[in-house]
Amino acid sequence: MIRTIAAAASVTLALAPVAAQDEADLEPPLVVAVVAHPDDELFMAPALAALAREGHFVRIVHATPGDAGPGVSNLPKGAALAETRRAEADCSGKALGVSEVVNLGIPDGKLADHVRDGSLAKALHDHLAWADVVLTWGPDGGYGHADHRLVSAIATQMVQAQPEGDRAALFYVAIPAGRLPPVAEMQDWAMTDPKLLAEGIAYTPADLAAARAAAMCHVTQFPEASREGMMGLFDAAMWRGRVHFRKAF
Numbered sequence: 338m339i340r341t342i343a344a345a346a347s348v349t350l351a352l353a354p355v356a357a358q359d360e361a362d363l364e365p366p367l368v369v370a371v372v373a374h375p376d377d378e379l380f381m382a383p384a385l386a387a388l389a390r391e392g393h394f395v396r397i398v399h400a401t402p403g404d405a406g407p408g409v410s411n412l413p414k415g416a417a418l419a420e421t422r423r424a425e426a427d428c429s430g431k432a433l434g435v436s437e438v439v440n441l442g443i444p445d446g447k448l449a450d451h452v453r454d455g456s457l458a459k460a461l462h463d464h465l466a467w468a469d470v471v472l473t474w475g476p477d478g479g480y481g482h483a484d485h486r487l488v489s490a491i492a493t494q495m496v497q498a499q500p501e502g503d504r505a506a507l508f509y510v511a512i513p514a515g516r517l518p519p520v521a522e523m524q525d526w527a528m529t530d531p532k533l534l535a536e537g538i539a540y541t542p543a544d545l546a547a548a549r550a551a552a553m554c555h556v557t558q559f560p561e562a563s564r565e566g567m568m569g570l571f572d573a574a575m576w577r578g579r580v581h582f583r584k585a586f
């Protein structure tokens with residue numbers, strides 16, 4: 338369901354503060370960020386904080402709890418790790434100020450099976466039908482992770498099937514070419530021609546601080562030094578005050 342085209346457009350173009358919308362458009366757009374794993378939201382974290390601060394209802398949907406690891410925890414694969422990562426995702430969402438964090442509960446590493454049998458699409462359906470704006474990985478999946486690509490592809494497949502006038506605005510998060518963070522681990526991440534990245538969500542220092550707090554929640558995913566430095570690194574190298582997106586269609 339799309340509340341109004343105009344409301345979605347206000348997010349599309351400038352992610353204008355809610356107060357700047359037309360009086361007839363009092364309902365702020367409903368934003369759904371669809372990603373594969375707890376911690377994937379960090380790749381767009383200050384944008385989510387900015388949207389929440391501006392009054393948008395923001396829901397983060399993780400497809401899997403990430404129960405296969407490995408990350409940096411000593412927990413074995415399985416239920417305890419899933420539980421811990423769900424809690425870390427909730428912590429991250431709270432730090433960002435978003436309205437809801439939802440986990441579809443699909444076992445980690447099994448997304449492809451759930452694409453084939455239609456259950457991932459079924460689990461995502463209501464979230465995408467409800468959204469005015471959908472944010473997800475690009476077709477590259479960031480560094481090519483198959484589950485990132487799958488989630489992006491399914492979200493795209495479902496949104497493109499929505500009828501005109503009732504279709505969410507779909508955006509892929511991306512790194513502009515030439516802006517890879519200068520760390521060895523990220524040199525194989527995908528980049529996008531900046532000319533394609535017409536959309537962006539600007540953030541404030543407070544939004545970036547919220548993103549830093551969100552990163553600190555993901556204790557089982559990264560060493561402490563990485564959690565502390567990650568958002569500053571992304572800010573300095575690739576975001577520079579604005580998380581970059583491409584409108585899918």
Ligand SMILES: [Zn+2]
Nearest residue numbers: 373374377482
């Ligand atoms: Zn991931």
